Amino acid sequence: MRSMKKYLISILILWGGIVISPDQALGQDHAAVYAQHIAPDANLRSGKSYEHFYLSTDGNQYLTDALPRKGNVLYDGVLYRDILINYDIHNHLVYTNFTVNGFGKNIILNEKRIRFFEVEGMRFVYISENQYPSLLPGIYQEVFHGETYSFWIKKHKKLNNQTVSTPGANRFRFAEADQYFIRSGNITRQISSKKELLKALGRSGNTSEIIRQNRLRLNPARPEFAASVKTLLKILDSNQ
Amino acid sequence: MVSPAQNGHSNHEKVFIRTDKTFYLVGETIWFKAWCVDSETHAPSSISTVLYAELINASGEAVVQEKIMLENGMGSGQFFISGEIAGGGYFLRSYTSWMRNFSPAEFYIQPLTILQPLSPAGDLPLYLSRSKEETARRKAELKIDLKPQYGNREKVTLAFTAPSGIPQEAVQNLSVSVYKYPGKTLVSDNKGLQQVSEEQTIKPAKPVTATSVVYIPELRSPVIQGKIMPRGNAVVPDFIHLIFPGSSSFFYTARPDSNRQFAVEVSPEIRTTDLLLWSEEVDISQFDIEIIPSFSAAPVENKYSAERGNEKFIPFFESLSVNTQVANAYLPFSNVRGVAGESVYPPASFFGQGDISYNLDDYIRFPTMEEVFIEYVRYVIKKKKKDSGEKFYLWDLYINSISISNTIYFPNPALTLIDGVPVGDLETIWNFDPLKISRIDMVNRKYYSGEKAFDGIICFHTYKGDLAGEKIPADVVQKTYKPIQTARTFFSPDYDLEEWKNSRIPDYRSLLYWNPGVSMYEGRGDCTFFTGDDTGSYRVEVTGFLPDGTFVSGATEFTVTGER
Numbered sequence: 001m002r003s004m005k006k007y008l009i010s011i012l013i014l015w016g017g018i019v020i021s022p023d024q025a026l027g028q029d030h031a032a033v034y035a036q037h038i039a040p041d042a043n044l045r046s047g048k049s050y051e052h053f054y055l056s057t058d059g060n061q062y063l064t065d066a067l068p069r070k071g072n073v074l075y076d077g078v079l080y081r082d083i084l085i086n087y088d089i090h091n092h093l094v095y096t097n098f099t100v101n102g103f104g105k106n107i108i109l110n111e112k113r114i115r116f117f118e119v120e121g122m123r124f125v126y127i128s129e130n131q132y133p134s135l136l137p138g139i140y141q142e143v144f145h146g147e148t149y150s151f152w153i154k155k156h157k158k159l160n161n162q163t164v165s166t167p168g169a170n171r172f173r174f175a176e177a178d179q180y181f182i183r184s185g186n187i188t189r190q191i192s193s194k195k196e197l198l199k200a201l202g203r204s205g206n207t208s209e210i211i212r213q214n215r216l217r218l219n220p221a222r223p224e225f226a227a228s229v230k231t232l233l234k235i236l237d238s239n240q
Numbered sequence: 241m242v243s244p245a246q247n248g249h250s251n252h253e254k255v256f257i258r259t260d261k262t263f264y265l266v267g268e269t270i271w272f273k274a275w276c277v278d279s280e281t282h283a284p285s286s287i288s289t290v291l292y293a294e295l296i297n298a299s300g301e302a303v304v305q306e307k308i309m310l311e312n313g314m315g316s317g318q319f320f321i322s323g324e325i326a327g328g329g330y331f332l333r334s335y336t337s338w339m340r341n342f343s344p345a346e347f348y349i350q351p352l353t354i355l356q357p358l359s360p361a362g363d364l365p366l367y368l369s370r371s372k373e374e375t376a377r378r379k380a381e382l383k384i385d386l387k388p389q390y391g392n393r394e395k396v397t398l399a400f401t402a403p404s405g406i407p408q409e410a411v412q413n414l415s416v417s418v419y420k421y422p423g424k425t426l427v428s429d430n431k432g433l434q435q436v437s438e439e440q441t442i443k444p445a446k447p448v449t450a451t452s453v454v455y456i457p458e459l460r461s462p463v464i465q466g467k468i469m470p471r472g473n474a475v476v477p478d479f480i481h482l483i484f485p486g487s488s489s490f491f492y493t494a495r496p497d498s499n500r501q502f503a504v505e506v507s508p509e510i511r512t513t514d515l516l517l518w519s520e521e522v523d524i525s526q527f528d529i530e531i532i533p534s535f536s537a538a539p540v541e542n543k544y545s546a547e548r549g550n551e552k553f554i555p556f557f558e559s560l561s562v563n564t565q566v567a568n569a570y571l572p573f574s575n576v577r578g579v580a581g582e583s584v585y586p587p588a589s590f591f592g593q594g595d596i597s598y599n600l601d602d603y604i605r606f607p608t609m610e611e612v613f614i615e616y617v618r619y620v621i622k623k624k625k626k627d628s629g630e631k632f633y634l635w636d637l638y639i640n641s642i643s644i645s646n647t648i649y650f651p652n653p654a655l656t657l658i659d660g661v662p663v664g665d666l667e668t669i670w671n672f673d674p675l676k677i678s679r680i681d682m683v684n685r686k687y688y689s690g691e692k693a694f695d696g697i698i699c700f701h702t703y704k705g706d707l708a709g710e711k712i713p714a715d716v717v718q719k720t721y722k723p724i725q726t727a728r729t730f731f732s733p734d735y736d737l738e739e740w741k742n743s744r745i746p747d748y749r750s751l752l753y754w755n756p757g758v759s760m761y762e763g764r765g766d767c768t769f770f771t772g773d774d775t776g777s778y779r780v781e782v783t784g785f786l787p788d789g790t791f792v793s794g795a796t797e798f799t800v801t802g803e804r
Contacts, residue, residue: 029251030287030338030457037456037503038463042690046491048591049686049693051638076585077309077508078460100691107688110592113509113585128586137586 041080041098044073050088050095050106059174061090061157063120068097068106071119075109085119089157090174092139094124111139127152134188135181144230146237149201150183151229180220180229194218197229201236210235250278253285255334255348256791257293258783260417260754262367263353265557265564266327269577270295270319270352271730273415273756275785276310276336279346282378282789284313288336290458290508290724295319295352296331296540303330305535306725307462309508314413316756317725320577327356329365331540338457344538357561380406382782382794390771390800393735393747400782400794402763407788410761414784414792418753418769420563421779421797422556455532456503462534462724464515465503468496469528476500477521479692480529481662484512484721487705489660491590493690508724509585515721516712518662520655523715531719563748563774570745571733578728587705589660591697594681595637600674609674619684620698621649622666630666632656634696637684650695655687657699659707664715669700676708677701730754735770747772758782775802 039045052066060066068084073096084097086106094109094117114126122141129137140152156177180191182200191197197218201207211218214235216228253276260271272293276285289310294302303325308317319332335347351367385399398416456463468476476496482504484490490510494502517529596619606612613620619635631653639648656663663669683697702708712718733740733747753769771778778800783793 030459034457034459038459038505039690042505043461043492043507046493046590046689047687048595048683049638049688051685053638053641105688108592110588110590112588112592113507115584 047107073117074115149233250280252279378790423777485660652695
């Protein structure tokens with residue numbers, strides 16, 4: 001009888017021809033109404049399936065490893081926070097991970113609709129065609145982006161020739177090969193040495209002084225290279 | 241998700257709008273800034289991200305409707321007043337989807353006057369003042385520093401200061417407008433519009449108990465709601481797909497509930513007005529599909545009085561009319577409409593890049609699509625099963641990468657599209673002129689669309705993304721969609737720049753400056769603009785809400801004398 005009454009109420013409440021069910025009851029807060037109709041992070045749940053391919057290799061093709069980490073992404077005009085995300089550097093694919101009915105699903109994001117994503121303390125942006133003439137369209141790590149100067153890293157993990165890592169078994173190995181790009185004003189160029197970096201920035205006494213004072217190590221082979229370039233550009237940008 | 245109880249805010253929001261001015265001529269643009277605030281605290285609302293604004297004539301018809309995005313409860317937009325819009329009294333009405341669940345009396349309304357250039361003023365209702373911000377709990381007046389007089393093409397630096405005691409944190413949400421004004425001698429009441437009847441007065445917002453929840457709050461981006469009703473005994477499909485076709489296509493999947501209602505959150509980046517509905521399971525054209533209108537149909541009540549018998553304003557509006565025509569004739573069109581922002585996203589299909597793609601111009605062209613497939617398109621086969629027509633089946637990229645045979649195809653047909661439009665029947669493909677197809681993309685892996693999974697996608701792209709003039713298939717239902725308005729920036733000449741310094745283009749703008757995002761830091765803010773070639777009185781208005789809900793505003797006037 002009670003359910004019958006509930007049913008009758010549901011067909012009696014009409015608005016603009018739309019039947020309102022009793023569970024869309026009065027006084028619900030907006031978050032509850034939203035959650036009732038829209039799946040969490042709904043539009044990240046659409047995309048191509050991502051499968052882990054190179055399982056039998058030395059190293060991996062990911063930012064850190066195959067395990068997605070919590071991060072943020074501005075995707076298709078909407079900012080999603082604390083979602084599981086990973087970057088397959090070898091294939092240049094960004095994917096999210098959701099658990100549906102106990103099963104994990106990896107879904108590839110459409111890179112052209114990524115404005116940026118942040119994971120593992122790094123920020124990546126999608127640079128489109130003609131945005132910066134010297135840069136091919138794709139995902140770049142944005143180390144610094146200021147008024148006059150920017151610094152991006154294009155990450156690569158190449159699958160090297162077969163190597164024998166254990167007797168009797170042929171295995172592949174992933175090798176990292178980053179490319180560095182500097183924007184100074186309207187000019188963007190790839191750099192691969194300290195000399196090229198200084199040339200891109202327009203060598204001046206001031207730059208040399210900043211490098212010396214901050215003890216910056218600007219050899220691309222050194223691990224502190226990216227942090228040093230960031231510090232340098234930050235100072236130069238604030239001096240503009 | 242944070243519930244209202246958790247963050248101390250109410251479950252209700254209200255909208256406040258500030259237009260650049262309140263009287264316009266056809267050919268001008270109405271610029272507006274919107275604040276969507278919590279109805280109790282007046283702090284920026286965290287409920288809605290989409291704002292609905294419409295220009296409604298005296299007969300209650302909406303002549304222009306726009307949707308704008310809100311960020312932290314703020315947004316800005318514009319209405320261009322085209323020549324088709326008649327002169328008269330109008331209402332700018334604004335609300336959010338969530339507000340539609342409550343009384344329409346809560347919607348924001350600002351009366352405006354639109355004048356036809358050749359028949360100004362007359363007996364039209366003239367709204368020369370603004371509706372008051374009746375409900376603000378805390379108000380503060382900004383002090384504006386400005387010289388009383390300026391010359392032509394002179395740089396004006398406008399500085400404003402908030403009174404002590406208001407939060408000193410940085411804000412970037414004040415609107416500033418500077419427009420030609422009839423002057424104090426003509427406008428008697430400058431304290432805000434008076435509402436006609438006390439009973440009709442919009443009282444300070446009280447939480448209204450919703451009578452029914454119909455409109456889903458747009459917490460992240462626009463939501464499309466609808467209902468599918470079968471004709472006869474047809475079974476409602478489990479999934480309905482909502483598609484925005486074109487070179488930038490979007491594809492969504494909705495699952496109707498037990499009431500046959502469905503809802504989908506869509507991207508704010510959609511720019512097309514074409515909305516298609518399709519189902520893989522049934523011919524959806526055999527159902528009645530209702531998309532809930534985005535805009536409210538509730539009538540507008542006029543609560544405001546206006547000046548009438550406006551002979552005294554005729555000389556002012558006549559000169560304004562001439563100036564507007566001069567400005568429209570000589571200044572760049574972008575000055576009138578604003579400079580359109582470029583999309584940050586390049587055109588792309590909803591699925592991204594194909595795993596396998598064929599640019600047909602790279603191959604020998606064949607006269608039929610069947611020959612194209614026979615000659616060079618690989619990794620796809622066509623099969624006809626008992627219960628359905630001929631379909632494409634795609635080679636499975638993942639399974640084949642781990643299998644020895646390398647010849648495994650998906651068991652279910654691929655989602656087949658032309659420019660994002662679903663094609664259930666391969667006859668449509670075979671009949672298509674291959675010279676109209678530029679590229680074929682194949683997604684040779686599972687494609688998830690919400691709860692629905694497809695065994696790959698094969699998409700045919702025409703050169704312009706418009707089906708090359710072919711008709712939409714009969715089993716696809718066509719509807720229209722109102723996309724989010726493209727943001728535009730107000731344009732004004734900078735006479736410090738060489739290109740404008742010696743310009744001989746006459747500058748008779750009636751709106752000298754409009755900026756919906758002026759910053760204030762530690763209670764101080766400033767902005768600069770230039771006067772034009774016209775002389776007369778100009779009114780400056782600065783308005784905004786501080787993060788704590790304090791409504792701040794300031795106004796002053798200055799004159800341009802023509803001498804420097």
